[in-house]
Amino acid sequence: RAWQQAIELQPDYLPAHSNLADTYARLNQIPRAVREYLHIARMLRDRGQHHTARDICAQALLLDAENVEANALMEVLKLEEDEAPVEEQQLPSPNGGVSPADLAQDRALEELAGIPFEDQPIAQVEAAELPPADRPKPTEPALSRHAVDTLITQAIDFQTRGLLDEAIECYRQAIVAGVDRPAVHFNLGLLYQQRLRFRQAIERLSVAVHHSAYTVGSHFALGECFKALGRHDEALEHFLQALKIVDLGTVQHSQADDLIQLYEALAHSYAAKGDRDTALEFTNSLIEFFSSKGWEDKARTARHRLDSLSDGGTRSLAEMLTVPNAEAIFAAMVMSQEYLKRGMEMAATDLCFQAIAKAPFYLPLHERLAEILAEQDHIEAAVAKYEMVAEAYMIRGEPQHTIGVYKRLLRLSPLDVVVRSRVIDLLHNSGAIDETLEQYLELADAYYQLMQLPKAVEKYNEALRLVPRAPEPRDWQVRVLRRLTELLLRTGDWPSASGALGALVELCPDDERARLNLIDVLYKAGRGSQADKQTEALTRAHSRAGDHEQVISLLTEAMRRQPQQMALRGRLARAYMDAGMRDEAVEQLDILGEMQLEAGLHWHAITTLKAIIALEPANLEAYKQLLRQIGG
Template structure:
């Protein structure tokens, strides 16, 4: 049966109008009707895919976009939508494959910026996948961007290290350093992989300070016999006539024999000679510390902390010196810094920012507490850990636990885990509980969680696990209450990342809870995450509107805009807040306020078609017809090549203002221009009758004249009516 072009065009037009009005169910129906006539039409498939996505019918939308990607194999847009949808559906493996395919297509089209963006998305979704990192490294190298290329090789080195492929890890770290010699992370990793700069794992049982001291002595002893040592060359900058080798050999011998005073004097002479190697500085700092010269030790340790191979030990020793001086806050800062450095060596780049934020939050919370007991407890915890056998391996074990907890949405740092009583036992209980939960054995899973809480009652991930078990057993309200309690607890502790996470968990289960969402906004503002806070302002406002509380919604939109103005934030979210505020004012019949909002929005974003649409409606509602016509002319000019959009705009405006001649007459002209004369006449006839009923004769006369121009079947009747209106018959 041949396709019906008229039916196809009619369906496509109705679908477009419905999509414009966000009536997605109608749009879906009409797009499918259009495809019944022409099954391979890409514009209909594209519209249907969008409508299905907006209706949250993601599987069907995905199928449409896949069809489009196959039909338009050289167009990256459908494939990009496939990747985004797969990511939204949490199908990470498929999403990664789609992003890789998308990147290849962009690369073929020489759109390298977009190819890089797609590869980066792939690395975010699967941080341990090597291919996108390799592609990024090659692309950055070819473009001459050595720093970004080096960071990709560093990421590959860490992946190889985690996989136990140490030769490959070493090779990648060396390539990173070849591109960016000052990359401290690459140097630190290479030191760890090759043993240069002390293999901490090989000397279990020693503290990081002792390990670093041994390493420094060993490196200095080796350098005495090395002709290539900087101070043995003419360009060393050392003082002429000073035998640095002799001083160094004597200093090492004195230090190893416990002659601290003599060793200090010799090391000071070496520094005075112009030698500034971190090994010398670190050894002298520890000697100062052992002889209670903490100010002198602190000055040197602040310098050696910048050397990757001494960073952990230096911060730990700084914590010891500040603690000896009873400067608790300073001591805690450096203990936390030491732990953060260890923590960062176990994560990939995509996780690093989150880990840094967690430690900043923890530092804030300890400064609030600031008591000596807490400092002593944390110092003891860190000492026990860093003095324990195989502590670097334990770092990785703990990180696996943290990654598991993070998959549930709870941010966690290593320090929090180490503070927990019987850490290994608690981790094992929660790991087994998680396995039982996934197997559907909820009672047994809960029992293990309660055991872990008995050991560590303040360990929040255990309580979060109880919420997950409650949710799995169908006790949703109990899970919501648990997450809300956890959020409030974290907020009191000033652990803002956790507070944000727990509030989001609760809101995912009860999205209409405006009170909790307002609390989330407060925490987001406190944490400095203003873009996310503004998104939540929009969500709260829409929730209030849905509940019929329009004035409260307008107040919330205003609050968000005031925050954005104070912070100087300019974003799409701010624009959405302005649109929502203007629309709320219209619902409240506060047209003057709405007009001001949309005028400001139009000045800020002249291409904002929705703002211009609302301005047309507002000008007409407030009697500013000429201004409304000017805005309408401007908007319709934009759609000169898209008649379906012209019709959608005019139809929507006519529905909003059915008795406004300016709009209805324009719509009639549009119908007439498309050959739909009968429809145009009927539209004008209905308008004319309404105007006469409202005693608006002058406007009715203009409408009747429009009808006569169209030559309706009973044109003489309209002419007689026109004469009667112009020259009324006397009674």
């Protein structure tokens, strides 16, 4: 009771909370102890003491390992603490709250301080990243090497002592003398900015921005200059470029293209809206982020958090800066995920609605709500929510997120051909040909399951027209043709099937199954002569190799499909003869002779009987008598 009274008098007094929690634990009042430990952990988290907060949260989990709130908080702390230990130990941050421009200035001063010790011409541009053919030739400055060294040394001295005008004059003289170093342009640009000579600052920074060591710092400083001039669109463009480059440094190489598209879409979105107040608010958020202590660490932490919450899609750091109550929102995302894992859908739903009330335009929250609805088997509601989110992403000009949402929708409703068609259009427009073709196959299969066979054939043919643009067109053509031929064989469209199979066999001449299908279809289409040519092609290689067994096997399968084709039976009889299998050859020739007589092919039957007699079968006399009867 004493500790409770102490807390009432001083709610933020940690020792009182700690003693109260320990007391509850000793008294085996587990729920109260856990609740108190979690309260302590949150207080420590708010103070930036992530290590200690995790230890306290672990104590709560020792008492109740299944506690949802404790597990969710631990996940949040793990995400945040990975990049937070330096601050907790009260060590100086690696960038100490300085902006990208300040960091780049330190780099520039360090570079320029080493100039007197360099051997190459002082005016040479630092272009190590350029191909040798594109590197500028060394040039000698208008002043002597000693004079230029003196100018640079004086410029650094004046700049570090805050004598801006004197530093500006030294850097300006160095450039006039032929010194064309990005570090010089960058420092001069910053000095002009500090003297409020923004247009001259922009001119110098626009040179430095093209050199990787100064790109982020230059973009940030350019953003500040344009903002000071009231040119807010250009300011936002440069701040976004700075954030994009920082963000690209936090993602995997495979995510880079998607991330670049997100920033392009974001820039286009602000330009298209023409909403000056919103753009200015976002600009201020970017400035605040880059001016905050440990912004590089925050960027890495934010990336880890975003990737842990994403469902396969890439998200940008800019997204976090546009979310009100970002910390609370992302904590809610983590906790709702934990609730879902534990099958507590109602708790996850309530938490989602609370978060949406705080950030109604943050679409990942709506995606999470759709996911929860799906877990509750409210499929129609989940589909409707996903459609709403996809439409919102589309309006924002974010095709990759639109595609991601549609794909999740299709997992719930795989036969939704309208949505599948939208995904195809989006993927096609983004140049993702392989993914587009995959979706075409899924769409055709959906139409097949819906018994809309002509539409399925149509989609396969559309895919074939797209195949030449694929990275591996031959592989895709074979894959699509196989699916198409299977469908055409089921529909009985023999002319179309023969065309598709002919193309497949041309691509895959060793595909015996495809050639057998082609022979069958050609016979069904009344194109016997072409079927005979394909039969010859089917057995040619095996015949030349003396592989009689394989020849017989292939011809037997072809004849099983077309038992009335006399040409096939004749080939099978010849194959048996080549293999020395006299009785089997006689059997096939006997059947062939009967078929010829029934068809009125008198002279063909005589030839067949003579072939049987030449084999000297057991009932030779009977065949000779039959030959005499028919006039042979």
